[in-house]
Amino acid sequence: MTFEEIVTHLKQGNYAQVYFLTGEEPWYADYITDYIAKNALKEDEKPFNQTILYGRDVDAVDLVHSARRYPMMAPKQVIIVKEAQNIKKFDPLESYLNAPAPTTILVINYRDKFDKRKKVWKALNKKEFVKLETKKLYDNQVGPWISKYLKSIGLAIEPKANQMLVDHLGNKLTNVVKALDKLKVAVGTDVKTITPKHIEDYIGISKDFNMFELQNAIVKGEVVKANQIARVFGQNPKEYPIQMTIGVLFSFFSKLLLYIATKDKSQQNIASKLGIPPFFVKDYQMASRRFNWNKSRHVVSLLREYDMKSKGFNNNSATPGDLLQELVFKIMH
Structure with a gap:
């Protein structure tokens, strides 16, 4: 399943039992993780049913125990593991993936490449699960990505302005999105097209010296x-x-x-x-x-x-x- 397909399912309210998000470009995993954290449960359900863990503080056994808990006064619970690449041994998770709790949404945000030789990776091959593996964008993919993202938030961009951003920001999407969201706020609702002048004024990249x-x-x-x-x-x-x-x-x-x-x-x-x-x-x-x-x-x-x-x-x-x-x-x- 692609990133776009996953987001479409989420916006339709269709949540999988397990999300395993891995790869070289963490922005995609972070977007999905943040969306689930914000939208999967109602606000009054979150205090007792949404748990955010960090890989450096938890092992796979503890994670399985948390995922098997029953939700309190809610139909679902959400377990999110950030920086899951810091978990030393994933093997105990295999038993959970073979028999997942139907009332748990488990999100594993693994900010690196995952070893596909591990049994856990094979155990993720179920229709009830979502696994996403991302790659860094090549330099020539960043410009079109910027245009596509801006279009999704109601903005167009002039080619020179686009190239200024590509040259200055590189291919780390977290940095790119921060800059684009900053532009969206800075230019206001009347502006529909980003120009080099906007880049100079709000991002700090000179339109003459770049x-x-x-x-x-x-x-x-x-x-x-x-x-x-x-x-x-x-x-x-x-x-x-x-x-x-x-x-x-x-x-x-x-x-x-x-x-x-x-x-x-x-x-x-x-x-x-x-x-x-x-x-x-x-x-x-x-x-x-x-x-x-x-x-x-x-x-x-x-x-x-x-x-x-x-x-x-x-x-x-x-x-x-x-x-x-x-x-x-x-x-x-």
Whole structure:
């Protein structure tokens, strides 16, 4: 069952006996856990029938005992285990999964990959149970995810604003959602589309000095602007880590090589091949006029070299700011 299917069932009031939520991206598990904690029971039922445990404080035997209790003056009880990855032995849970209490909703929030070789994982294969395994989003999936989430809360977003968020927030959905929810509150009910100005005002990302603008300046050959942005980045290394900047540029120029090598350069095909929104295909069209195959390969090589230097290899004294300005100069000349 997918995350969306699970949420649909929950909103319809259809609760499973057991939820086992695991994987690399904890936001999905946290969303489901919080929804159940808020909605599965009435407020007056919760004091005696909703128990929140933490993996570091409980073992599987205690958990089974709690799950087998009867609810008090309510049709169901809810047992939630947060940070369940800290439970040392899960084997005793197998007996419970083979004969679960029909009056218990058990939620196990395991913030890591679970060992699928364990018998517990196999015991979860019942229609009465829900298990969800999540993966971190790839970088090219974050932008569409942001658009989809904002649409779900009644907002659209301009492509440049979206890219600013992707470059700044990365692929940890907990951070992304916090920023998007903050935007929703900050812009008020009259605003329907998020712009770069909103990002600058409420998230604190400059619409003029960000990774998207640095990449854009390099592609357009705007030497003065690119050097200016690189200098600002160098003066604020915590806000603009050089490894993150190099990562963004590496991703762009790697895709540019793929663009150049692709024969069918229709917008739809390139968007599919590169894993980008169609709006950004024009950026690669423009970049290919300035950076041919050999120049793009050289840039990728430079990015690898300076990534190593930023980590201390063959670099005894240069600061991250010095390295970035030097890198930008070499890319553009």
